[in-house]
Amino acid sequence: MxxxxxxxxxxxxxxxxxxxxxxxxxxxxxxxxxxxxxxxxxxxxxxxxxxxxxxxxxxxxxxxxxxxxxxxxxxxxxxxxxxxxxxxxDEAGAHPTHGYQLKRIRQDLPQVLDVDLMQQLLDAPAPKAEKEALLWRRDKAILELFYSSGLRLAELAQLKLMDLDLSGGLITVLGKGRKTRVLPVGKMARTAITDWLSIRPQFVRAPSETWLFLNQRGTRLSERSIQMRLVHQAERIGLDRRLYPHLLRHSFASHLLESSHDLRAVQELLGHSDIRATQIYTHLDFQHLATVYDQAHPRAKQRKDETS
The missing domain is CATH 1.10.150 (DNA polymerase; domain 1)
Structure with missing residues (x-):
């Protein structure tokens, strides 16, 4: 046995x-x-x-x-x-998995929102209904923070007030393997979070509650609830894409890499222990550059016209 x-x-x-x-x-x-x-x-x-x-x-x-x-x-x-x-x-025997490999999986490029769609999402007007407008101020802070700092869903859901340093523009998160990293928080995200903190006392039901994002019962906003709120806000503004936390993280990484071309910095911000996990965004960036090249370069356009 x-x-x-x-x-x-x-x-x-x-x-x-x-x-x-x-x-x-x-x-x-x-x-x-x-x-x-x-x-x-x-x-x-x-x-x-x-x-x-x-x-x-x-x-x-x-x-x-x-x-x-x-x-x-x-x-x-x-x-x-x-x-x-x-x-x-000394109970491993011949260790039969050593040297055994399955067929390599083709790694699909991650989906991202382009900058215009991201602006449409983050700059959407507040709902007219008072209750929904209140929830939007919280949800907007969540969206801005996802996109500003590239957080994973679990990292954002576990944030506490003490993890936030608005004056310094920093946030401390506990990532995979319980590794801590300190991330910058952009200006727009700080503004949205400050706005949320001004109404957060309306959600508090117990003075000892220290979670950054609360639900209407005054307890921690769960990962599942965050996912559902993102879907709700995307549907509300008519975004023609399914919105989920990792899409915002992918968009953060892709847009940052397109602008900076600093792979190591993006690796550190994402909390990847292996840079190979970050390199997929270089392929995405190259795909974007190739598209721009085909559309803009005179010789590329000529070749395309000849084959059409």
Missing amino acids: INRERLEQFLSYLASQRLCSPHTLTAYRQDISRLASYLEGCDVPTWADFQRPQLEGWIADSRDAGLSIRSIQRQLSAVRRFYDWLGRF
Whole structure:
């Protein structure tokens, strides 16, 4: 019987030593538990007896279950890390995932809002209804902060008043892996946040509430609620795009890179530990430049006319 106690010990290690988020721990538990169930069904007695044929069978089983290549890659990553940890106890066996690679995924370019659409969104007039106008002042601060500082949804939802330094134009966020970074807050975002703070006391129900963004019950505005408010505001102004937090983060990164061409600075602002995660925006920038070239360069226009 597979020793599932090792999985619990591994998760405890990730939580206490690697400071992994609850979301990450849940994903690891799900992926490795699924492997354990598969191995038990194949009469594999221990973790060390897991070999390449079972690995290939498990992957085939995952595909049959409808998992995408990306999800299977995530599973493989979890198993590799688990077996690296098992190696400390000489229980990893041949470590069958070493050297095993799935077909490479084509990485689609991230979607972004162009500058004009972003201006349309952020400069939209307030609703006429008093209650909706009040909520718009909060939502506008959220939108401005997303676009100003490139925050992830979880980072923005967890902000507290003490994280904000309006006089210095800075905000401190807790990112992936519980890594802290200090980010600049632009002028328009500071103005919108100051406006929100002037009406925030109307939302407070408990004096001890320190979350930056509150719902109408006076508690923290949840991640799901933020997503829904973005959709609501996009629909209200007639934006013909689905609006979601990461679209604003992508737009922040793309627009900043187009203007600065400083990849390292954008990496730091986004909180990417690996610059390869940031480099996708260089491809997006190149795509934009190529379009401008085809539209503007005389020889490019001539070639295009000849082929049409």
